[in-house]
Amino acid sequence: MIDFLEKQLMRRISSDQWIECRDRLNNLPPIWKMGNGIHIVTGYREACDVLANKKISSEFIRKLSDEALRFGRIDRVNRIIKNSFALRDGVEHLFLRELVAPIFLPKQLQTIFGKTEEDAKNLIDGALEKADSIDIVEVLARRLPILVNCQILGLPYSKQDELRLMIDALVAEIEFDPINRNETELLNLIDLIDSFKSKPVPRWLDPLVTALHQNRISELDFEATILLLMISGYGTATVGIGSSALNLFAQDQAFSKLKNGTYQTENFIYESLRLNPPVTLLSRSAAENLEIGDHAIPKNELILIHMGAACRDPNIFEDPHDFNPHRINKAQLIFGGGAHFCLGRLIGLHQIEASLRALLNYPLLIQAPIQNIAFHPYKIIQGPLSLPVKIDAQTMLT
């Protein structure tokens, strides 16, 4: 049975399979050691405990040799990815995190939010002006986060397509996706990252640039931080928008319930993300021998937090497979926990909210049976690959 679960847990599981899988999980501890030696965490409380534990390290991936794990054929790209502060511990992590914190202060966020609202509306209005049928993932979910990236990095919107090509190439590299690998775009990306060292930047990036010029951080730290800002909010927000938009069609009368306030938008989004967490696995290692509950994890062993399972933990969420936006407890775990808690949570949530609002302006029908909507297979960032919808001409006429 454990063998079955190990195989199932490492891939994406559809809602139907979850019920079977979760029933079996209920008979197992919320954290256990798999046959391959990795400790897998499927309990919500245990996941929070692991993330908050001071003896946990995020450095595991970063420390793996190039032979064991290499992101990309270009050495520099590999080094930049591995140097990200998301994969570091202690003061180094904290210092770099603080340097970018100004981006996420309420004052800056208000500027970003206003523009995001307008951009989501323009993307949907523009697409539906051109055609009655659109793919929400293509015209909105994959575009809005790039516009937000342009805002954060101070790039003009005219650069959005170029930026998207570069970040897609980076994603392909990180996901070991041979079909979409693109060396030319990766080299362009490196040039772009380098350009931030000398060009004027938005004021919220000043602390980072100043730290570089005063030699308080290395060039590699700087490059890795710019790259993290580009990548961390792209796939996550894209699939977050996709999964939440999917629920507009998968849940009975979601359009009207959101419009008339029966569903609160934020609760609707959290519930959508709880059932399909954008980041499906978090990896950590034990910096020292430690115990989570009565489960011992020896020093240096690897821990994987399975967000999909933890966010459907029946000890925390009643009827965990049901979509219920009236739940009192929100699954904050979707955005991680402890020292690495998502810096861009509010930006991500706002993009999803702006997207739903833009979609609610139209009577839309989904063009495929819900169960046929394909999700990214076997990827850490998971959400619908496409969401084809069309204007409901009849409602439009009436």
Ligand code: HEM
């Ligand atoms: C729905 C959207 C999003 C989701 C579900 C999400 C989820 C997460 C999760 C789970 C982590 C923790 C990773 C770990 O502990 O290993 C994380 C970290 C992070 N996120 Fe997000 N994220 C979202 C949007 C964004 C956006 C829009 C940005 C920035 C523009 C962003 C920036 C970051 C950064 C910089 C970190 C690293 C924090 C650190 O290591 O200290 N995220 N995110």
